[in-house]
Amino acid sequence: MTSKIILITGANSGIGLASSKVLACASSSYNVLMAGRSLSRLDAALNNLKSSFSEELKGTLSTIQLDVTDDASITKAVEHITQTYGRLDVLVNNAAIGGLNIPDIRTEYSLVLETNVTGPAVVAAAFRPLLLKSANPYSVYVSSGARTLQRNAMQKTAEHAQIRNRSHGGYQVSKVALNMVAVLEARDFGDQGLKVFAMSPGFVISNLRGEDEEAKTGWGKAGNPEESGKLLLSIIMGERDKDVGCLVHKDGVFACWLLSIIVCIVLLAYGNNKISPNGASLNPWTIALGDVNTSTLIYAHTWPSTFLSNVLIANTPQILFSCLYFAFNGLLTSMCVAAEWSSSAHKRKPLRVSNNPQLAQRSNYFLSIPYRYAVPLIILSITLHWLISESLFMVGIEAWDNNMQRDSSADLIACAYTPVAILSSILVGEFMFICLVALSQERLESAMPVAGSCSLAIAAACHPRFNPNQARDMEMEDDHR
Numbered sequence: 001m002t003s004k005i006i007l008i009t010g011a012n013s014g015i016g017l018a019s020s021k022v023l024a025c026a027s028s029s030y031n032v033l034m035a036g037r038s039l040s041r042l043d044a045a046l047n048n049l050k051s052s053f054s055e056e057l058k059g060t061l062s063t064i065q066l067d068v069t070d071d072a073s074i075t076k077a078v079e080h081i082t083q084t085y086g087r088l089d090v091l092v093n094n095a096a097i098g099g100l101n102i103p104d105i106r107t108e109y110s111l112v113l114e115t116n117v118t119g120p121a122v123v124a125a126a127f128r129p130l131l132l133k134s135a136n137p138y139s140v141y142v143s144s145g146a147r148t149l150q151r152n153a154m155q156k157t158a159e160h161a162q163i164r165n166r167s168h169g170g171y172q173v174s175k176v177a178l179n180m181v182a183v184l185e186a187r188d189f190g191d192q193g194l195k196v197f198a199m200s201p202g203f204v205i206s207n208l209r210g211e212d213e214e215a216k217t218g219w220g221k222a223g224n225p226e227e228s229g230k231l232l233l234s235i236i237m238g239e240r241d242k243d244v245g246c247l248v249h250k251d252g253v254f255a256c257w258l259l260s261i262i263v264c265i266v267l268l269a270y271g272n273n274k275i276s277p278n279g280a281s282l283n284p285w286t287i288a289l290g291d292v293n294t295s296t297l298i299y300a301h302t303w304p305s306t307f308l309s310n311v312l313i314a315n316t317p318q319i320l321f322s323c324l325y326f327a328f329n330g331l332l333t334s335m336c337v338a339a340e341w342s343s344s345a346h347k348r349k350p351l352r353v354s355n356n357p358q359l360a361q362r363s364n365y366f367l368s369i370p371y372r373y374a375v376p377l378i379i380l381s382i383t384l385h386w387l388i389s390e391s392l393f394m395v396g397i398e399a400w401d402n403n404m405q406r407d408s409s410a411d412l413i414a415c416a417y418t419p420v421a422i423l424s425s426i427l428v429g430e431f432m433f434i435c436l437v438a439l440s441q442e443r444l445e446s447a448m449p450v451a452g453s454c455s456l457a458i459a460a461a462c463h464p465r466f467n468p469n470q471a472r473d474m475e476m477e478d479d480h481r
């Protein structure tokens with residue numbers, strides 16, 4: 001298998017480092033060159049990766065000095081790659097600075113634009129001849145979704161307020177300009193086979209906002225930078241080729257999911273409007289819930305005619321929904337546990353125990369989550385089960401002849417559906433999903449690492465000054481006395 005030579009700038013921390021790990025874990029054919037302005041920081045990061053993930057790493061990782069603001073260092077890196085590999089398959093322009101806490105606008109803008117715009121443009125131009133020697137070259141610019149014009153016009157979040165006091169907006173300006181660098185490269189070199197992407201990596205943990213814990217974790221709100229690495233992986237594996245020349249976002253999958261739901265609704269509407277049994281015109285949307293109608297009967301010669309098979313077909317959606325319900329409940333429970341745990345960083349709270357609470361201990365929730373979530377969830381779940389039962393159901397028809405004699409040979413067992421119930425089920429399901437997404441936008445109260453329900457982590461957090469090794473030594477001393 002021919003190897004893929006991938007160069008990532010600014011790879012000693014944050015997204016660059018996490019992406020190097022994700023790529024090297026993905027395939028033994030990936031040869032990742034981690035570039036950065038300080039070789040010592042790069043080597044430390046690489047050694048750390050190798051010692052922590054020796055089992056998972058399949059591809060090759062190495063370091064190379066490259067300061068995007070220093071032409072001599074760029075030329076040296078180009079020469080090294082030319083001599084060693086003769087080509088470059090993927091260039092990831094990731095290095096950037098946040099430009100925070102610089103008192104005057106001129107200094108901030110010149111520093112930030114030099115690193116975040118001029119640097120990547122120069123690096124791209126310098127490596128382009130090597131990229132064009134690749135059979136399938138990619139040029140990826142790590143941009144930012146939150147830096148688009150529209151989002152900034154509307155952005156008034158708490159995190160934004162945290163940063164606004166520390167910057168004059170140079171970073172936002174630089175990312176808009178970087179998007180244009182990507183667009184121009186796509187326009188000018190796309191016809192030579194260069195696939196250019198601007199990539200929005202999402203809001204993730206890194207040193208961009210500062211190196212203290214609060215800033216790194218985005219005040220507890222930033223996600224895992226490996227998710228950004230996975231997006232990069234999907235781009236260079238060709239999964240996003242249809243979006244070439246565009247700004248692709250981490251949550252692009254969401255758009256596909258939404259699209260598939262819309263396609264289902266449109267097809268349902270189209271199919272219903274085609275129904276006209278025996279030439280009669282009938283509006284399927286007017287069929288009442290659970291009504292048996294010849295136009296919505298699912299019946300054909302190949303359709304199973306036994307009672308059991310029709311019961312199974314009619315109830316399969318119920319089983320699927322039950323599985324989704326368990327997943328939904330589990331996710332909501334984890335979110336509630338994380339929120340309660342995080343809030344205890346600000347307010348002292350006794351722990352919950354599952355049985356026999358004593359003194360200050362609190363009992364567990366009867367329905368696993370607080371009633372304000374549990375009760376609406378149960379109501380929605382019952383409604384949806386009922387709607388699904390009206391959407392697809394089993395029909396048994398007893399046949400009687402013209403003389404009112406039973407003719408069991410003409411009996412029919414089949415399934416039927418109600419269009420309005422199907423549409424209502426989709427809408428209620430969507431509503432539940434939107435509620436979950438909206439709840440997930442609620443941010444944790446503190447940057448305290450999430451412990452889930454891991455009793456070991458909880459116990460450790462409850463005894464901050466307790467050193468188990470020291471305690472064991474003391475116990476042993478006691479034993480020897």
Ligand SMILES: NC(=O)c1ccc[n+]([C@@H]2O[C@H](COP(=O)([O-])OP(=O)(O)OC[C@H]3O[C@@H](n4cnc5c(N)ncnc54)[C@H](OP(=O)(O)O)[C@@H]3O)[C@@H](O)[C@H]2O)c1
Pocket residue numbers: 009010011012013014015016035036037038041066067068069093094095096097115119142143144145200201202203204205206207208209222
């Ligand atoms: N984290 C987020 O939430 C987020 C959101 C949207 C976009 N982004 C983008 O993601 C990219 C990576 O940032 P990050 O969040 O991972 O921040 P980070 O941890 O600060 O990483 C930035 C990297 O760029 C390097 N760098 C800075 N100036 C350089 C220069 N002149 N030459 C070469 N390397 C240089 C830094 O090296 P040193 O360690 O030597 O300074 C560091 O390795 C950036 O383009 C950023 O704009 C991040």
